[in-house]
Each structure stands twice: as structure tokens, then as C-alpha cells.
Amino acid sequence: MDIIVCVKHVPETAEAEIKINPDGKGVEESGLVFDINEWDDYALEEAVQIKEKLGGTVTAVTVGPEAAGSTLRKCLARGADNAIRLTDPKFEGSDSYAIAKILNKAVKDLHFDLILTGAQAGDDSYAAMGPILAGLLGIPHATMIKKIEFNNDTIRFSRELEGGLEEVGEVRLPTLLTIQTGINEPRYVSIMGIRKAMQKEMKILGLTDIGLGEDEVGESGSWVRIEKMYVPPVEKQAEFLKGSPEEIAAKVAEIIKARGLV
Amino acid sequence: MSKIFVLAEHRRGELREITFEMLTKGKELAEKAGAELTAVLLGNNVREYAKTLAEYAKKVLLVQDAKLENFNSEAYQKALSNLIQEHNPMLILMGHTSFGVDLAPSLAVSMNMPLATDCIELQYEGGVLTVTRQMYGGKVNVNATLRKAEGYIVTVRQATFPAERGTPANGEIVEVPSPLVQEEIRKRFIEYVLPPPGGVDITAADTLIGIGRGIKDSEEIPSIEELAKILGGTLACSRPIVDKGWLPDNRQVGSSGKTVKPKVYIALGISGAFQHILGMKNSELIIAVNKDANAPIFGVADYGIVEDLFKIVPPLKSKLSELKG
Numbered sequence: 117m118d119i120i121v122c123v124k125h126v127p128e129t130a131e132a133e134i135k136i137n138p139d140g141k142g143v144e145e146s147g148l149v150f151d152i153n154e155w156d157d158y159a160l161e162e163a164v165q166i167k168e169k170l171g172g173t174v175t176a177v178t179v180g181p182e183a184a185g186s187t188l189r190k191c192l193a194r195g196a197d198n199a200i201r202l203t204d205p206k207f208e209g210s211d212s213y214a215i216a217k218i219l220n221k222a223v224k225d226l227h228f229d230l231i232l233t234g235a236q237a238g239d240d241s242y243a244a245m246g247p248i249l250a251g252l253l254g255i256p257h258a259t260m261i262k263k264i265e266f267n268n269d270t271i272r273f274s275r276e277l278e279g280g281l282e283e284v285g286e287v288r289l290p291t292l293l294t295i296q297t298g299i300n301e302p303r304y305v306s307i308m309g310i311r312k313a314m315q316k317e318m319k320i321l322g323l324t325d326i327g328l329g330e331d332e333v334g335e336s337g338s339w340v341r342i343e344k345m346y347v348p349p350v351e352k353q354a355e356f357l358k359g360s361p362e363e364i365a366a367k368v369a370e371i372i373k374a375r376g377l378v
Numbered sequence: 379m380s381k382i383f384v385l386a387e388h389r390r391g392e393l394r395e396i397t398f399e400m401l402t403k404g405k406e407l408a409e410k411a412g413a414e415l416t417a418v419l420l421g422n423n424v425r426e427y428a429k430t431l432a433e434y435a436k437k438v439l440l441v442q443d444a445k446l447e448n449f450n451s452e453a454y455q456k457a458l459s460n461l462i463q464e465h466n467p468m469l470i471l472m473g474h475t476s477f478g479v480d481l482a483p484s485l486a487v488s489m490n491m492p493l494a495t496d497c498i499e500l501q502y503e504g505g506v507l508t509v510t511r512q513m514y515g516g517k518v519n520v521n522a523t524l525r526k527a528e529g530y531i532v533t534v535r536q537a538t539f540p541a542e543r544g545t546p547a548n549g550e551i552v553e554v555p556s557p558l559v560q561e562e563i564r565k566r567f568i569e570y571v572l573p574p575p576g577g578v579d580i581t582a583a584d585t586l587i588g589i590g591r592g593i594k595d596s597e598e599i600p601s602i603e604e605l606a607k608i609l610g611g612t613l614a615c616s617r618p619i620v621d622k623g624w625l626p627d628n629r630q631v632g633s634s635g636k637t638v639k640p641k642v643y644i645a646l647g648i649s650g651a652f653q654h655i656l657g658m659k660n661s662e663l664i665i666a667v668n669k670d671a672n673a674p675i676f677g678v679a680d681y682g683i684v685e686d687l688f689k690i691v692p693p694l695k696s697k698l699s700e701l702k703g
Contacts, residue, residue: 251487
């Protein structure tokens with residue numbers, strides 16, 4: 117089973133404060149910690165577990181600048197065999213469509229049975245790149261996958277719907293699946309893994325290497341162009357409780373008591 | 379007359395709420411653009427749904443086929459492509475749901491129609507489509523324009539637009555023959571699996587303590603459980619806690635978990651991704667503790683505390699114990 121995993125190097129923002137740049141087109145990156153996109157982390161783990169069970173190879177691919185190399189190193193250290201980083205100043209400003217076009221060119225001539233990627237990215241949250249790539253490659257896909265079982269040339273999958281409901285289906289290989297968080301338990305990087313990763317090769321390809329035109333990537337090759345970023349208006353303004361932790365705790369206790377809940 | 383398509387979403391015997399939310403928004407857009415609001419219904423034995431949709435839309439395009447009975451993005455894409463080729467809609471709305479997410483991107487590629495996903499607002503002016511969507515887990519809003527085209531596809535976030543009935547549209551129902559051929563489909567639907575019954579029912583609790591990523595370590599959970607016990611409440615959580623296996627999935631609040639409406643919801647270390655907010659924003663009283671003053675959870679909370687939750691929980695436990703006497 118040869119598997120390609122598409123990963124993205126993104127800032128961790130769930131626990132971080134975000135500052136929007138003065139031009140309103142991006143966020144202040146200094147002070148943010150970048151790592152593999154959380155959903156892709158589960159996709160990589162799934163790929164490595166499948167390889168361990170069925171044999172074959174895992175190739176990690178990303179589109180991103182030099183710093184994104186650390187995410188690929190992590191993939192190699194966790195069990196990927198090969199890594200490809202697609203990079204070019206012209207890729208700047210690409211949306212999920214442009215990214216999918218870049219990845220399509222890079223993987224279409226590789227041998228693969230399965231492509232895995234995260235169900236969405238924690239930064240732009242399009243949840244679209246995977247199935248767009250499947251569309252470009254002309255292979256079937258299924259999204260938000262919580263379980264994978266192999267059965268000859270098909271995969272029986274379970275995908276997450278709303279309200280705790282799951283859908284079981286079957287798809288023919290080769291296929292692309294987007295992985296939902298919680299499907300497995302991503303492993304930690306071992307010292308041995310890091311050592312091995314040092315010896316593995318990381319391929320770097322640019323715009324001309326993959327044979328795309330300038331206008332097919334970046335902002336001009338995208339469907340969506342960001343005009344302005346701003347802090348979301350709040351639905352209702354919370355009353356902020358201030359003071360020492362003890363004072364705040366006393367206020368909270370009073371509020372709860374006033375509702376007759378103590 | 380140009381058309382705006384709204385793809386009806388149905389599952390297990392009912393039209394889903396997002397359908398009516400999109401029809402309401404679609405009507406507003408159609409009136410402004412002088413377009414015809416058209417509901418697209420793909421299914422099997424669903425004429426009853428078509429009648430309901432005709433109360434909202436000027437036209438209902440109905441395609442019936444056994445292969446469309448349950449959602450299958452591949453079969454849906456084929457049927458929908460056929461309708462797009464015939465009607466050239468200027469805009470197609472579908473839900474940013476497990477269905478829309480599976481269908482919209484590959485449809486957009488094959489029809490060469492620009493796509494924007496998870497939109498919370500959209501405007502169509504002078505042939506240019508402008509959308510509002512969110513990034514970084516709801517911490518940033520983005521206004522974006524789509525590349526100019528004859529037709530666009532937009533997936534719409536659930537529970538964002540109200541579902542209004544308005545004056546009945548008395549729409550016309552047009553049944554179109556199914557273009558599906560058996561051997562073409564590479565993906566098939568097998569079955570729906572319901573969450574296992576039993577266990578703790580967080581929807582029945584008056585007091586819920588919801589924990590999120592800010593809890594950092596599973597070893598902290600017993601001390602939060604103590605707080606829940608003092609309050610006679612129940613422990614609930616956001617998605618990352620279930621993903622890590624720290625709490626079972628019957629404790630998860632949000633679009634992929636439970637929708638709750640307790641008398642009080644205390645959110646500890648939950649930043650408030652919209653999937654979580656959808657599940658708890660109608661709680662009677664919301665108290666949120668988070669280190670980031672700009673966390674979206676404060677946008678739905680009645681009371682906010684910008685502080686490390688571990689500094690608040692211990693004194694809160696003692697104050698509440700005192701009050702109980």
C-alpha cells in the first residue's frame with residue numbers, strides 16, 4: 117500500500133492570541149508556534165499505522181516555505197519514508213484550489229493507492245483541499261473519516277456526520293480520504309525516529325519543476341481572494357469579572373447562587 | 379432569468395434545518411439580483427419534501443433515483459452537474475455540513491465554478507461575489523471576493539441565517555429524469571450508525587462544566603470533577619478532550635456531539651470554535667474562563683473571566699462549598 121499524505125505547516129492558534137497585520141491581509145506570525153496541522157497529524161499517523169500493518173511506503177508532501185521543512189522532518193521521524201516540499205515565492209496567497217493544483221502536479225505521476233490528508237486546516241478552515249485534489253486527479257474521495265478498513269481493492273470507511281451520527285460506506289482504490297481528529301492516537305517522535313529522519317531525503321520542487329504557469333498559482337490562480345481581516349463582532353458583550361482570583365471566585369459563586377443553583 | 383440553486387439536505391426521513399436557512403438567505407439574494415430561487419432536491423420517494431420546498435422557492439427541481447436515496451457525493455455530483463449544465467445557475471448554496479463538505483469541492487472542480495466554503499455572509503453585486511468567513515478557529519473574520527465567473531458555489535455555515543417562512547412561494551415542481559447509470563459509481567452508501575445509547579446524558583443536566591484544550595493534562599480532570607460535584611453538575615467537554623480519549627464521546631458538546639441548554643454552562647479553557655458554540659450558545663447562563671481575552675467563547679458568554687482556569691477553580695470550589703454550608 118503506497119500512501120501519500122498531504123500535510124500543512126500552520127500556526128497553533130487555539131490557545132494563542134492573534135494579531136491582525138495593519139494591512140488587514142494576514143496575521144502577525146511572530147510569537148506564534150508553527151507545527152503540523154492537527155488534522156494532518158492524525159492523517160499521518162493513520163498512514164504510518166496502515167504501512168506497519170500492510171507494508172508499502174508513506175510519502176509526506178507539503179506546500180510551504182523553508183520553515184515548513186520542520187513539519188516534514190516530523191513526518192519522517194514518525195515513520196514517513198519520503199518527503200516532498202513544494203515551494204516558490206509565486207505560491208504565496210494560494211487558496212485551497214491553488215494548493216490542490218500544485219499538489220496534483222507533484223503527485224499525479226507517483227505511484228499511490230491512497231491519499232490521506234486532514235479534514236481541514238486549523239488556519240484557513242476551508243475543508244476543501246482534499247476533495248478538490250481528488251477531483252483534479254479523477255479519483256473518488258470521502259471526507260471526515262473516523263475509521264478505515266481494507267477489503268481487497270476497496271476501503272470500508274466510517275465518516276462523521278452531525279450529532280454523533282456516523283455514515284458507513286465503501287469506496288474503490290485508489291482513493292483520497294480526509295481524516296477527522298480522534299481517529300487514532302498520534303505517536304510521539306522517538307529519538308531513534310529523529311536519527312533515522314536525518315538520513316532520509318527531502319525533495320524540494322518549485323513552480324517550473326512541476327510545470328505550472330505563474331497565473332495558475334498564488335492569488336491569480338485561486339478562487340478566493342482575501343480582502344480584509346478583522347476581529348469578529350461579538351453576538352453579545354460578556355460582562356468581564358475582574359479582581360483577584362478569590363474575588364472573581366466569590367462573584368461567580370454569588371451569580372450561581374442568585375440563580376438558585378447552589 | 380438567472381437562477382440561484384439551493385441544494386436541499388435531507389437525512390433519515392426529514393429535511394434538515396440548514397435547507398430552510400439557505401432558502402431564507404437565497405430568497406434575499408434572488409430578490410436583489412432579480413434571479414429565480416430554485417430548490418434542488420435529489421432523493422428517492424421524496425415528492426412530499428418537494429411540496430414543502432415549493433412553499434419557499436419559485437421552482438423545485440426534483441431528481442429521483444434509488445441511488446440518490448441516501449447522500450452519496452458521487453451520485454449527487456452527477457445529478458447536480460446535469461442540472462447545472464441545463465440551467466447555468468449564477469450561484470449554488472449548500473450547507474457547510476458533512477454532506478456539503480463532501481460534495482462542493484469536487485463539484486466545483488468539475489464544473490469549473492469558484493468555491494468559497496463555510497461562509498457566514500454573502501453578497502452579490504455587479505457580478506462580484508463577496509463572502510465573509512472565519513479563520514483561526516473563529517478568532518478572525520475575513521471578507522473575501524471570488525474570482526469572477528458566471529457561476530459560484532458557496533457552502534453556508536449552519537445556524538447562521540434564520541429560517542423564515544415568509545409568504546408561500548407556490549413554486550412549481552419540475553421532475554427531471556435521473557442521469558445515473560449503475561456501473562459509474564465508485565463509492566456506495568452502506569448504512570447510518572447511531573451513537574450507542576446509555577451512559578451519561580449531558581442534555582438532561584441543569585449545570586454543566588465544560589472543559590476544553592486549556593485543561594492541558596488529563597490528570598487535572600478529577601479536580602474539575604470535584605467542582606462539578608459541589609455544584610451538583612455534570613462534566614462535559616469540547617472536541618479535543620474526546621479526541622485525546624480523556625472523556626467519552628457522550629460528553630462532547632457541539633455540532634458533532636450534543637446540543638445542550640442547561641441553566642448554567644461553565645466553560646473552562648474552551649476557546650469556542652463555532653462547532654462548540656453551536657452546541658451550547660442557548661444555555662440560560664454562560665460563564666467562561668479563558669486566558670485569551672479575544673477567545674470567541676466570550677462572544678456568547680454572559681460573564682467572562684480572562685484568567686488561567688487553574689487560578690479560578692480552587693477558590694471557586696471553596697466559595698461554593700462555603701455557600702452550601
